[in-house]
Amino acid sequence: PSGDGGKLKIAIQKSGRLHDDSIKLLKECGIDISNGVNKLKSEASNFPLEVYFLRDDDIPQYVEDAVADLGFVGENVVYEKEKQVEVVEKLGFGKCRLSIAVRRGEEYDKISSLQGKKIATSYPVLVKKFLDENNITAEIHEISGSVEIAPGIGLADAICDLVSSGSTLFMNGLKETETILNSQAVLIKNKNLDGEKQNLLNKLLFRIQSVKKAKNNKYVLLNAPNDNLKQIISLLPGMKSPTVLPLAEEGWSSVHSVISENEFWDIIEKLKAAGAQGILVVPIEKMII
Numbered sequence: 533p534s535g536d537g538g539k540l541k542i543a544i545q546k547s548g549r550l551h552d553d554s555i556k557l558l559k560e561c562g563i564d565i566s567n568g569v570n571k572l573k574s575e576a577s578n579f580p581l582e583v584y585f586l587r588d589d590d591i592p593q594y595v596e597d598a599v600a601d602l603g604f605v606g607e608n609v610v611y612e613k614e615k616q617v618e619v620v621e622k623l624g625f626g627k628c629r630l631s632i633a634v635r636r637g638e639e640y641d642k643i644s645s646l647q648g649k650k651i652a653t654s655y656p657v658l659v660k661k662f663l664d665e666n667n668i669t670a671e672i673h674e675i676s677g678s679v680e681i682a683p684g685i686g687l688a689d690a691i692c693d694l695v696s697s698g699s700t701l702f703m704n705g706l707k708e709t710e711t712i713l714n715s716q717a718v719l720i721k722n723k724n725l726d727g728e729k730q731n732l733l734n735k736l737l738f739r740i741q742s743v744k745k746a747k748n749n750k751y752v753l754l755n756a757p758n759d760n761l762k763q764i765i766s767l768l769p770g771m772k773s774p775t776v777l778p779l780a781e782e783g784w785s786s787v788h789s790v791i792s793e794n795e796f797w798d799i800i801e802k803l804k805a806a807g808a809q810g811i812l813v814v815p816i817e818k819m820i821i
């Protein structure tokens with residue numbers, strides 16, 4: 533047993549783009565933590581979990597050093613920092629991409645346009661890797677923030693920075709030319725968790741996966757004419773197979789099933805074409821298969 537009462541310690545971002553979604557995910561996993569402003573640390577009231585609030589850049593180091601057992605952090609930070617940690621699960625939030633951008637007026641047709649250029653970035657490791665893979669030699673100028681203004685003030689010819697909508701690039705007269713990494717928040721773990729902590733992690737992971745699955749699926753209820761019931765059922769996968777209940781009205785049945793978000797609109801159209809009526813679509817809170 534570990535010296536800290538067997539509690540799992542998780543590091544999450546103290547404030548910033550990942551903070552709210554990190555807390556929300558823990559909450560959806562049934563874990564309540566009091567979230568005082570300016571607090572460094574908090575304890576879950578109903579799960580053996582201690583939460584540390586840190587700058588996202590520091591999270592991989594803390595997890596490598598086992599100051600925290602786990603962390604929620606962007607893949608961009610994990611791969612830039614190159615710490616000895618294990619990525620356990622993608623979390624589905626904090627989605628963005630790490631992209632190269634140049635001045636909008638500048639000519640750019642392919643990666644080789646970057647040859648000999650000066651690139652400003654907070655991600656020197658990932659940019660170097662990208663340039664090496666593409667046999668480009670360019671100067672990397674590391675800056676810690678406001679990367680997008682670098683070309684405008686003559687500091688660099690290009691930048692490499694995180695993008696989600698692209699509006700920051702646009703406002704600064706830049707155009708995105710290459711994506712070097714697609715990123716989202718992930719759960720990372722220390723590589724040497726003891727058995728007790730690994731068990732707790734498995735419990736947490738089970739909950740995270742149930743929440744993720746639920747988000748990717750919808751519960752669907754519909755009325756089907758019995759004449760077309762076979763065809764309608766064949767369109768619906770369901771968890772095992774759809775539930776079919778007779779309606780009070782003769783010749784009709786109520787059909788219940790679960791549809792994944794990806795195939796949702798596709799299936800709904802086919803259901804309508806097959807004569808389904810009164811289609812209700814309901815969010816699922818947790819899904820355990």
Ligand code: ATP
Binds near residue numbers: 695
């Ligand atoms: P900290 O003070 O914790 O160091 P920060 O300023 O480095 O915060 P944020 O801007 O809050 O970081 O971003 C945290 C993470 O959110 C990023 O590392 C990235 O994984 C993710 N993210 C998602 N969308 C974006 C975006 N459009 N721009 C920047 N980061 C994004």
Ligand code: MG
Binds near residue numbers: 587588589
């Ligand atoms: Mg940071």
